[in-house]
Amino acid sequence: MKYNSANMNTLIKSCLTLCLLWSAIGSHAQVIKKSDTDDSKKTSNQLSVRAQSLYDTQDASDADIPWMRVIYRQIDLNKEKNMPLYYPEESTENQENLFRIVMKLLANNQIPAYEYLDGREIFTDEYRIKVKEMFDRFHILYAPAKGYSEKNPRFTVEESDIPSNEVLSYYILEKWIFDRRTSQVKPSIEAICPVLHRTGDFGGEAVKYPMFWVKYNDIRPYIARQYILASNENNVQQYNYDDYFQMRMYEGEIYKTQNLRNQSLMQMYPNDSIRKQAQDSIEKQLKNFNENLWVPSPEEIAKAKEEQAAKEAKENGETLDNDKQKKEKSRTARSSRAKKQKEAKVKKQKQPKQQKSSAAPVRSVRRTR
Known part of the structure; x- marks a missing residue:
């Protein structure tokens, strides 16, 4: 009986210990879950310092x-x-x-x-x-x-x-x-x-x-x-x-x-077309500001001169070609007119000459008898 009662006491103590451990683990899990939820709510509404x-x-x-x-x-x-x-x-x-x-x-x-x-x-x-x-x-x-x-x-x-x-x-x-x-x-x-x-x-x-x-x-x-x-x-x-x-x-x-007067563009430029020109001018200034900061290098200057010379040569070549085309058209037109005149003259010469009728009266056959 003593042996059985000792075993029973040990078993009861073990069960109580397990129950206490289980309840402690459950409460700890609930605390962790609640803290995670609070942190998630906090991060959803507020940014962290790192963010x-x-x-x-x-x-x-x-x-x-x-x-x-x-x-x-x-x-x-x-x-x-x-x-x-x-x-x-x-x-x-x-x-x-x-x-x-x-x-x-x-x-x-x-x-x-x-x-x-x-x-x-x-x-x-x-x-x-x-x-x-x-x-x-x-x-x-x-x-x-x-x-x-x-x-x-x-x-x-x-x-x-x-x-x-x-x-x-x-x-x-x-x-x-x-x-x-x-x-x-x-x-x-x-x-x-x-x-x-x-x-x-x-x-x-x-x-x-x-x-x-x-x-x-x-x-x-x-x-x-x-x-x-x-x-x-x-x-x-x-x-x-x-x-x-x-x-x-x-x-x-x-x-x-x-600006100093604190005026809008509509107040400064009441006309629509002039106001649009002012807007485009400001946009162009902002866009080209970086490009205007730098002085071109000697290589860039030489390249720009070559491009300008090539452009002028191309324009001059096109001008010469246009002059040649005009002269050729004029020469063709003159030769065409001369040819037409020559053909008309030849055609006129080939036509048969008509005999001229005399105005004097013709002698009658009767009077020869």
């Missing part, structure tokens, strides 16, 4: 920038090249348009936005907008999100309440900078402004409402994760929004350049 550092760019100092041109462009989303910024209108499982991404980032208080000041853009805390006031101004429905506070204002906006179908254009602020370190002119996007196009209750022409400015470097890590269809002819999503902007795949016309 943000991938898109940090070191700006050139003022000492390295001897020349800069600030350009304002209008991106019309009705143009085919700009349609990737508008579509899809409604969010799908793995794709959102640019405006929806920006609005969700603002609602979650992940990026700042700044007032639209019409040519006097200042990206400081003094001009940072309050998202709640912006929602009220443009009549966008919202609700305070979980964890809302004055220091961390977060909002929830339903998908159907985001007016992405009314954002039909964007303003883009570009800086064309000559960097002394690389001796090149490189364009960079400074900020983006979505523009609402809204009509009144009685219809009519849509009125444009610039909403706010967001700095491109603030949204760049987020839009770089969204791949898009850049073309109707290739349905592979091989570019993201950051590629789209960095590769300058968009098409936009210049509506303003930074």
